[in-house]
Amino acid sequence: xxxxxxxxxxxxxxxxxxxxAGPWATQILGDLGADVIKVExxxxxDDTRGWxxxxxxxxxxxxxDSTYFLAANRNKRxxxxxxxxxxxxxxxxxxxxxxxxxxxxxxxxxxxxxxLDYESVTAINPAIVYCSITGFGQTGPYASRPGYDFMIQxxxxxxxxxxxxxxxxxxxxxxTSDLFTGMYAVTSxxxxxxxxERTGEGQHIDVSLIDSxxxxxxxxASAFHATGEQPRxxxxxxxxxxxxxVFPTSDGHVVLAVGNDGQFRAFCDSANxxxxxxxxxxxxxxxxxxxxxxxxxxxxxxxxxxxAYWVEAMERAGVPCGPINTLPQVFxxxxxxxxxxxxxxxxxxxxxxxxxxxxxxMSKTSPEARIAPPLxxxxxxxxxxxxxxxxxxxxxxxxxxxVI
Numbered sequence: 001x002x003x004x005x006x007x008x009x010x011x012x013x014x015x016x017x018x019x020x021a022g023p024w025a026t027q028i029l030g031d032l033g034a035d036v037i038k039v040e041x042x043x044x045x046d047d048t049r050g051w052x053x054x055x056x057x058x059x060x061x062x063x064x065d066s067t068y069f070l071a072a073n074r075n076k077r078x079x080x081x082x083x084x085x086x087x088x089x090x091x092x093x094x095x096x097x098x099x100x101x102x103x104x105x106x107x108x109x110x111x112x113x114x115x116l117d118y119e120s121v122t123a124i125n126p127a128i129v130y131c132s133i134t135g136f137g138q139t140g141p142y143a144s145r146p147g148y149d150f151m152i153q154x155x156x157x158x159x160x161x162x163x164x165x166x167x168x169x170x171x172x173x174x175x176t177s178d179l180f181t182g183m184y185a186v187t188s189x190x191x192x193x194x195x196x197e198r199t200g201e202g203q204h205i206d207v208s209l210i211d212s213x214x215x216x217x218x219x220x221a222s223a224f225h226a227t228g229e230q231p232r233x234x235x236x237x238x239x240x241x242x243x244x245x246v247f248p249t250s251d252g253h254v255v256l257a258v259g260n261d262g263q264f265r266a267f268c269d270s271a272n273x274x275x276x277x278x279x280x281x282x283x284x285x286x287x288x289x290x291x292x293x294x295x296x297x298x299x300x301x302x303x304x305x306x307x308a309y310w311v312e313a314m315e316r317a318g319v320p321c322g323p324i325n326t327l328p329q330v331f332x333x334x335x336x337x338x339x340x341x342x343x344x345x346x347x348x349x350x351x352x353x354x355x356x357x358x359x360x361x362m363s364k365t366s367p368e369a370r371i372a373p374p375l376x377x378x379x380x381x382x383x384x385x386x387x388x389x390x391x392x393x394x395x396x397x398x399x400x401x402x403v404i
Contacts, residue, residue: 006033007365011193014092014099015039015076016116018046020149020175021209022105022133023072024182029101029189030075031358031367037099037383038073038374039092042080042404045376046073059350065373070353073373074345079384080377080404088403089114091384096124098387100196101189105133108143118204128202129192131185137208147209149175156213161220165233181212242287242294243267246324247302254307256298257320260284270317271301347372380404 011034030036056064083089135147163170238244280290314321358367384390
């Protein structure tokens with residue numbers, strides 16, 4: 001049988017982005033089958049190639065790319081073009097008619113001097129979906145500011161909600177602002193592609209870290225809108241559900257996540273606690289009011305037994321409960337292994353790398369790792385030859401002039 005075409009087969013993405021939010025978005029598009037052409041500066045490449053340690057090791061023993069770069073750049077072809085040079089910018093413009101999507105994350109207005117801004121690009125290809133990813137968006141008083149994940153978690157309110165109530169505000173250990181922005185960018189691009197299919201009309205997508213971070217404040221923002229009050233930090237507890245927190249056990253910790261009154265009664269029965277009939281704890285609203293007394297009562301029972309005991313007991317009772325795994329424990333977990341969360345892929349220099357697989361599962365067109373994270377410029381000659389008809393003499397001249 002012929003292999004099922006990938007979901008985004010026939011879609012080509014011109015990727016002018018670097019670091020994380022943009023590359024995360026284009027990696028997802030690549031996973032779904034798009035042909036992603038990653039344009040990088042000759043001799044340097046994406047900043048994150050050097051964000052380490054840890055680094056990979058080349059076959060000759062030399063330092064290779066960082067593992068940070070590998071995490072966001074599979075299923076792409078690397079083309080080195082210095083578009084700060086007029087001839088380089090012209091090469092990129094020549095690629096525009098061959099692409100359906102362009103993704104960039106330069107500062108607002110930063111590509112205009114190269115003739116690669118939306119107005120210039122859409123004049124070449126009116127059907128192109130042009131996605132700009134910035135820290136603060138294309139409009140507003142902060143539009144010209146650069147933005148990085150850490151500062152956006154701070155400015156966007158997330159840090160005011162994260163951390164021990166008695167300690168300092170904390171960022172997430174994972175760059176959530178960048179990653180959420182990348183996913184919002186993908187959603188926007190797919191919607192815009194659908195519109196372009198129907199109408200032949202492209203559009204400019206304006207996705208920012210600050211907007212995305214504020215959007216995922218979720219229930220905290222909703223509570224603020226309703227009350228006008230700043231939500232306080234609860235550490236590992238939940239502002240609106242209890243018990244929904246970390247509890248110490250005799251050999252570690254466990255997360256108990258009771259989502260409704262039925263689960264609370266099941267927990268109490270399993271733990272042999274007489275709390276469900278107490279008016280202070282009978283309903284979730286009451287448990288929130290009396291969360292300290294509730295936590296104290298549960299802690300006395302939880303610390304008497306092991307984490308494994310509680311996980312098994314709560315599974316039998318139908319109550320959400322889980323251990324706090326380290327990464328070695330995560331990737332050794334039999335369920336994680338059964339889901340195929342890790343794949344091994346070989347790069348063009350023969351070095352193998354383990355990567356975390358896409359979480360998307362589809363019955364017909366699931367993502368696949370078709371291309372390993374590329375070496376810097378490994379596809380330059382192929383792309384310029386096959387798409388623009390460049391010959392060996394022209395490629396040699398461009399290389400000698402530092403354009404590619």
